[in-house]
Amino acid sequence: MKYRELIQDMTLEEKASLMSGKDFWQTQNIDRLGIRSMLLADGPHGIRKQAVGSEQPGLNAGDPATCFPTAATIANSWNKDLAEKMGEYLGKEAVTQNVNVLLGPGINIKRNPLCGRNFEYFSEDPYLAGKLAAGMIKGIQSQGISACVKHFAVNNQEERRMTIDAIVDERTLREIYLTAFEIAVKEGKTKSIMTSYNRLNGTYTNEHLHLMQDILRSEWDFKGVVVTDWGGSNDRIAGLLAGNELEMPTTAGETDREIVQAVKSGKMKEEVLDECVDRLLELIFTTNEVFNKPHFEFNVEKHHRVSQKAAEESIVLLKNEDNILPIRFGRKVAVIGDFAKDARYQGAGSSIVNPTILDHTLNCFEESGIVSIGFEPGFERYGKRDRKKIEKACELAKKADVVLLYIGLDEVTEAEGLDRHSMKIPKNQIDLLNALNEVNPNIVAVLSCGSVVEMPWIDKVKGLVHGYLGGQAGARSILRVLSGDVNPSGKLAETYPIRYEDTPSYHFPGKEVSVEYREGPFIGYRYYDTAELNVLFPFGFGLSYTTFEYSDIQVNHEGVRFKITNTGKIAGMEIAQLYVGCKSKDIFRPKKELKGFSKIFINAGETKTVTIPFDDKTFRYFNIKTNKWEIEEAEYDIMVGASCTDIRLADTLFVEGTGAPLPYDKEELPTYYSANVHNISLEEFETLLGRKAPNPKWDRTKPLGYNDTIEQCQYAKGVSGRLIYFAIIFVHWFLRKIGKRSIANLIMMSFYHMPFRGIARMTGGIVNMPMLDGILMMVNGRFLKGLVHILKERSKMKKSPKTGNIGKRKL
Structure with a gap:
């Protein structure tokens, strides 16, 4: 030690x-030994040091800090150096x-x-x-x-x-x-x-x-x-x-x-x-x-520019029919959508950042060079239908050459503590899109959200730019892509299925007690690609204002080398992706898996050589019999592409194995070997698991305990327990009814799904475990006994000396 x-x-x-x-x-802290406190703060994409003081719990406003793009956004950059630069500025x-x-x-x-927290995570792919x-x-x-x-x-x-x-x-x-x-x-x-x-x-x-x-x-x-x-x-x-x-x-x-x-x-x-x-x-x-050491206040403007750079590299161009983008000089643009007025730039929950600066689209048009003829909100942000707003938006759209339509998910739909109920964006936004399409088909949709959405409406737009949640400079960054000042280079870090029912884990979010990962390793593109299921946008997909040609692949046991030529007229960045697939069928595997990538800037007409080395994860799989990573001896497909379905170059390589025994019997796991994991039976899943799966349902006959939730009070033996449940349900309904959706979400996150032990663990000592025993007595039908117990334990706690860094020096 x-x-x-x-x-x-x-x-x-x-x-x-x-x-x-x-x-x-x-x-x-222990002052006598020179041991100081540490301060911990939320900060996946910006510091949330609470302005009210470190002693206060809850999701209070933080001191101003740069709100960088969320992880779901920066993942689309596929740029490790950019992620490191963002981390450096977060650290500063x-x-x-x-x-x-x-x-x-x-x-x-x-x-x-x-x-609900996908906006805070990078990808469906672990590599x-x-x-x-x-x-x-x-x-x-x-x-x-x-x-x-x-x-x-x-x-x-x-x-x-x-x-x-x-x-x-x-x-x-x-x-x-x-x-x-x-x-x-x-x-x-x-x-x-x-x-x-x-x-x-x-x-x-x-x-x-x-x-x-x-x-x-x-x-x-x-x-x-x-x-x-x-x-x-x-x-x-x-x-x-x-x-x-x-x-x-x-x-x-x-x-x-x-x-x-x-x-x-x-x-x-x-x-x-x-x-x-x-x-x-x-x-x-x-x-x-x-x-x-001495340290100084950070340069707010400089950090804002770094945030902007990160957002620009993470924007994904998903559709560009008739080369409607970039918007040519002099074209009249109608700006429609509530998100243009108030940018959607981050998620909700513990990662909320109080931005130092906040760009909004309407404030950034002058410097973009795009000529706006006006703005209409077009829809109510939180889903309420408003026919008059649609009519005003259509009148404006009739006068424009191009319609910029800002749509997406609102702040309380994507939130910590809650999962979404569907992959759809609000119907009032789709109604607006349909109406606009009838008066002006030249629509460019700008999508703002941190997770996958269905797009049955995609044929109604000619252009689609996905900004995800671009942080405080996201709105300006999107305009720079729309105007052509920035050539989009982002590619999707997750698959967009055509409909939610296509997802291999669509029985989500599990049952009362447990969630069974029956699909095994077949998630995201690993499933869609292997099962040969059509998707809307594949993993790794993203368009550019230029074109790239791949050539001259060379494969050896160290890695893969190839050339990329920018065959278009403007400079751009390309993300080359290395996928590897095992040709043997002895062990079930995805058809291909990401094993490397490289983002490279190439001038128009220029050719660059790209090398992607193999590493210890390129050919490995985990063997359940040896309980360690092994390599299967086989020929492997080595594929280089612009997305997981757009493979430009391919070769094969024979790889010596580690000689491990085969981990599975094919006959016992036929569905996994077929990759048709959409409806795995419990019996086959338990064979894969190697044991029985637990009962996924609550035992409603037992008294509620420390690890049971407030939600389960609906089955409580005590009237007080059931009253607590119905009170929370009513308050949640009422808050949503009056438009206080953020507070309603907090109710669900902080109370409804919280286990009883959380009452003691999250109240900073106001309620201790013995007092919690009294609360459980009350909800389990012994109201008076529980109340007396709480009062008795509360009295004890008040009389007991405070603990902390107490203790005599050892001699």
Whole structure:
């Protein structure tokens, strides 16, 4: 241990105190030993250091900070260097705000298009997500602070996220859901990781010995700190034994006492606690070093320009019929859509940033060179139908050469804590589009949202520009693409299916207790491509104002080399993608998988040579019999393309294997070998899983306990429990009715799906676990006994001395 002498000088109580937060955002300090607090802050795409003070919980406004593009947006850039540059500037701002640990990036895989937090994640592909995350981590940590990669692991839905049990087979877990984290740890060298709320195959992730010890610590050699998600600690001692050092936020000393008692009783060896303290001290001391040096306020304008550059490279041109784009000089443009007036630029939840500057489309036209003849909102932002707005928009559209129609999803549709109900954009926007198409077919739609949407209306537009959620400079960036000042170079980091029912995980978001990942590794393009299912836009797709030609492929055991020529008339950037497919049919696999990529700038008429090396992930698969990564001896298709379906060059390569036994019996898993995983039977899934899947339904006969949710109060034995449930349902309905949708969402996120233990874990000691026992008595039908118990425990708590960095010096 690095800090052995310091740890020997601590009391047991002091060691325990370091394992939980001092308040909602800070870690504990021990002044007599020179141990300072750390400040943690949300920040996947911008710092959210709450202006009200670090002691306050909730989603309060943060100090002004640059709102960069969200992860879903920057993923479309396919530019590792750009992700690193963005991380560097995030790190600079964190230092100016005295933030030690920046809670991001989020790298969970986009298993399903409806996950409410998809805007905060990179991709459906773990290799792309991992490489971009590693770049961002390097940038953040280059400034002396720590990134905190989240949410480890298999957190792919928001509904019931604090209790849901993700049932995943080991191979799918390793190949799909852990690979991005592996890259973040091994290549990004992240100093901290945040565990997810959910259970994985029956065990909460922060208590999961296989996940936390076998894989994270032993296999990946992670030496850093593991932090719970806020309120995500279930059993504090089980978490420490698994190596989860820091519990956030504070529990006002309650879990400190649990730790002390566990050591004294022999339930946990003090050496285990010492190791956790040692790792935490390393993070505290190394991240606090930067604050010993002078630092200055960041340059707001410069950071805004970096945000703009990131947005520009991430914009995806999806359709350009008749070369309607870029908009030619002198053409009269009608600007329609509420999102043009008030830009949609970020998601909702803990990642909300209070921007330093905010560009809006209507304020940026003069510098774009595009001639606007007027603006009409055209629709009500939150879905209410308004015929008069449509009529006014159509009158304006009649006078224009081109209609710029700004549409998308509103701020409360994509939000932390909630999943979307469909892939559709609001009907009132489609009604407007249909009406506009009748009076002027020259429509360019500008789409603003952070996740996949259905587009049955796409034939009604000639141009489609997808800006995703481009941060505070996103609106100006889109205009620069529309005008031709910027040649679009973004490509989709996720597949756009024709309809939601085509997705392999469309039985989403799982049942009451668990969600079964029956599709195995066949998610996103891995499914559509292998099952030969048509999609609207494939993974890796994106148009340019120029054209590129691929030639002269050369493949050897080190990698692939080829040439790209810009055959158009203007300079541009191309994203070349390397896919690999195994020709053997002995082990079921996707038809092809992304194994490398390169983004390269090429002038008009110029030819450049591109080299994409193979790495340790190019040919591997996880073998459940040997319990390790293996290589199947076979011929492999080596494919280079402009998207996963637009393969321009191909060759084959024979690769020697590791001689591992075949992991599966083909006859037992026929559907997986056919890749037709849309309707996997429970029996076949359990064969893949290697065990029985748990009952996905709640046991309504049992009394409610710590890990049951407020939602389950609808079945409570006590009248008070059912009243709580119906009160929350009514308040949620009423808030939506009066237009307070953000608050209504917060009700669902913070109360409806929260387990009872969350009441104790998230209230900073106002309610402790003994008081929670009283609450459970009340909802389970023993109202008076529970009330007396609460009052008794509350009285005890008021009389007990406050704990914290208390303890006598060891002699």
